[in-house]
Amino acid sequence: MGILGLGLIGGSLALDLSQLGYQVLGVSLQTTTCALACQRGAVRVASTDWQLLAGADLIFVCVPLDQTVPSVARLAEFLPEGVVISDVASVKADIVAHCSWPWFVGGHPMAGTAQQGMGAAVQGLFRDRPYVLTPTVMTDPEALISVQMAVQDLGAKLVLTDPVAHDRAVALVSHAPVFVSAALLLAGVQADTELLGLARQLASTGFADTTRIGGGNPELGLLMARHNRAQVLVSLAAYQTQLQKLHQAITEEDWAQVVQALQTSQRVRGEFSPLPPAPPPYPAGPRRAE
Amino acid sequence: MGILGLGLIGGSLALDLSQLGYQVLGVSLQTTTCALACQRGAVRVASTDWQLLAGADLIFVCVPLDQTVPSVARLAEFLPEGVVISDVASVKADIVAHCSWPWFVGGHPMAGTAQQGMGAAVQGLFRDRPYVLTPTVMTDPEALISVQMAVQDLGAKLVLTDPVAHDRAVALVSHAPVFVSAALLLAGVQADTELLGLARQLASTGFADTTRIGGGNPELGLLMARHNRAQVLVSLAAYQTQLQKLHQAITEEDWAQVVQALQTSQRVRGEFSPLPPAPPPYPAGPRRAE
Numbered sequence: 001m002g003i004l005g006l007g008l009i010g011g012s013l014a015l016d017l018s019q020l021g022y023q024v025l026g027v028s029l030q031t032t033t034c035a036l037a038c039q040r041g042a043v044r045v046a047s048t049d050w051q052l053l054a055g056a057d058l059i060f061v062c063v064p065l066d067q068t069v070p071s072v073a074r075l076a077e078f079l080p081e082g083v084v085i086s087d088v089a090s091v092k093a094d095i096v097a098h099c100s101w102p103w104f105v106g107g108h109p110m111a112g113t114a115q116q117g118m119g120a121a122v123q124g125l126f127r128d129r130p131y132v133l134t135p136t137v138m139t140d141p142e143a144l145i146s147v148q149m150a151v152q153d154l155g156a157k158l159v160l161t162d163p164v165a166h167d168r169a170v171a172l173v174s175h176a177p178v179f180v181s182a183a184l185l186l187a188g189v190q191a192d193t194e195l196l197g198l199a200r201q202l203a204s205t206g207f208a209d210t211t212r213i214g215g216g217n218p219e220l221g222l223l224m225a226r227h228n229r230a231q232v233l234v235s236l237a238a239y240q241t242q243l244q245k246l247h248q249a250i251t252e253e254d255w256a257q258v259v260q261a262l263q264t265s266q267r268v269r270g271e272f273s274p275l276p277p278a279p280p281p282y283p284a285g286p287r288r289a290e
Numbered sequence: 291m292g293i294l295g296l297g298l299i300g301g302s303l304a305l306d307l308s309q310l311g312y313q314v315l316g317v318s319l320q321t322t323t324c325a326l327a328c329q330r331g332a333v334r335v336a337s338t339d340w341q342l343l344a345g346a347d348l349i350f351v352c353v354p355l356d357q358t359v360p361s362v363a364r365l366a367e368f369l370p371e372g373v374v375i376s377d378v379a380s381v382k383a384d385i386v387a388h389c390s391w392p393w394f395v396g397g398h399p400m401a402g403t404a405q406q407g408m409g410a411a412v413q414g415l416f417r418d419r420p421y422v423l424t425p426t427v428m429t430d431p432e433a434l435i436s437v438q439m440a441v442q443d444l445g446a447k448l449v450l451t452d453p454v455a456h457d458r459a460v461a462l463v464s465h466a467p468v469f470v471s472a473a474l475l476l477a478g479v480q481a482d483t484e485l486l487g488l489a490r491q492l493a494s495t496g497f498a499d500t501t502r503i504g505g506g507n508p509e510l511g512l513l514m515a516r517h518n519r520a521q522v523l524v525s526l527a528a529y530q531t532q533l534q535k536l537h538q539a540i541t542e543e544d545w546a547q548v549v550q551a552l553q554t555s556q557r558v559r560g561e562f563s564p565l566p567p568a569p570p571p572y573p574a575g576p577r578r579a580e
Contacts, residue, residue: 215559262508269505
């Protein structure tokens with residue numbers, strides 16, 4: 001197994017795959033990251049030299065979203081035929097369309113923590129979490145099977161769908177919410193100083209929850225908007241329509257409609273399955289029994 | 291001390307005030323609630339008869355928002371002059387304007403849990419949490435002092451402001467966010483079945499956080515909209531303007547503006563002070579040392 005990019009996702013993949021008995025080869029830009037990955041037992045060999053990955057059967061490309069396509073292209077220049085490549089980017093249509101390597105399988109593990117880097121990598125990050133694969137008619141069936149087997153080894157919940165359906169769904173539940181949440185903080189900034197000061201004093205857990213992802217890493221939000229632009233705009237437009245209806249119902253004092261909408265939202269939220277607890281922080285505890 | 295309404299807030303107030311050595315008289319509509327309040331040591335005497343409260347110096351009215359004004363009016367019919375009344379409703383301008391009892395002091399403790407009722411009441415619920423009092427030019431100074439002293443006894447952070455400023459601030463950080471959050475769930479409902487099914491599988495903690503308060507009790511959301519309508523509409527309009535600007539920047543691929551907005555929201559969120567952990571569930575552990 002090869003891992004290109006030993007950050008939170010790549011490092012956590014490496015930890016689990018090594019634990020499962022695979023020989024893991026890791027590549028990072030930083031020698032210090034390579035050293036940490038070896039020290040933590042995440043990889044058997046780590047290097048800053050990409051040629052190391054020529055010895056792998058399956059390579060996970062775990063670099064930032066906007067470096068995924070150029071990284072796959074660079075690997076394709078020297079890899080032997082038949083080496084399977086999968087990525088972990090949160091957008092799929094744009095990436096799958098630009099990765100012409102015949103043994104490429106688009107992937108997106110729906111897992112993470114608020115931390116970054118190899119130091120934050122944890123065992124079991126993918127266990128019981130959705131792991132999306134987005135094969136197309138161009139995907140080699142054996143390449144898909146080999147990635148599927150790795151996903152199952154990780155204990156993740158395999159979800160097979162097409163790249164555009166993936167992008168629509170994550171726009172709704174992951175990308176558009178960043179902007180929905182950020183706009184609440186931006187509305188606060190527009191308030192006068194006295195109001196903002198009082199609002200800061202009175203903000204409670206409800207406000208903290210609603211603004212959490214809007215106050216996150218700006219670069220990640222930008223990547224989502226850039227690379228999943230069409231679907232983010234569709235989701236935001238649908239969202240704005242719903243909010244405008246609520247606004248209008250409150251304006252018109254149509255309380256029956258307001259309560260009906262809130263009953264619907266309460267019901268819908270209950271239909272989203274409960275989420276597992278966050279994984280333990282590094283250093284991780286003993287691996288959970290199978 | 292008198293407590294009218296032995297729910298989560300009234301019950302938690304009663305527990306703390308009894309612990310502090312006050313003689314607490316409790317009134318509830320339900321005899322079973324009265325029995326539970328006595329059993330838990332929250333009150334010295336509990337009754338379904340409001341006349342019990344004629345013996346109190348200070349009464350906290352802890353009934354649902356829309357019953358606050360009629361409850362204060364009913365108390366005013368039989369209470370002796372000089373008995374101080376304070377409420378706990380999350381809206382102040384509308385209530386303060388309709389409570390003509392000369393010794394009334396509007397109040398709003400910014401505390402709570404996801405539970406309801408006397409059974410869910412906990413000691414220390416108000417400790418280190420903001421507790422707003424909204425005196426006006428009509429407020430008796432001694433009445434204000436007696437409520438202030440009780441708030442300080444509870445270990446809460448006293449915030450004095452005027453009723454309209456309170457309503458503007460809570461509209462921004464508490465009431466409007468309910469609709470901002472609910473609209474995200476309603477946008478999900480509008481999606482086709484296939485998309486919604488996939489979205490349910492892929493929803494992560496970020497979606498759970500952003501939709502938490504929008505999926506809450508519909509009756510509470512309705513009360514906020516009804517009783518703080520003007521300020522909720524102002525906040526929602528300010529919110530919609532900010533979201534529309536983000537939508538437009540993404541449409542126009544003005545990435546500099548998108549990243550700048552996300553940097554601003556990240557900075558602003560950091561300026562909201564960190565929140566204390568939730569109080570322990572009932573049965574509560576030993577009281578924290580002073």
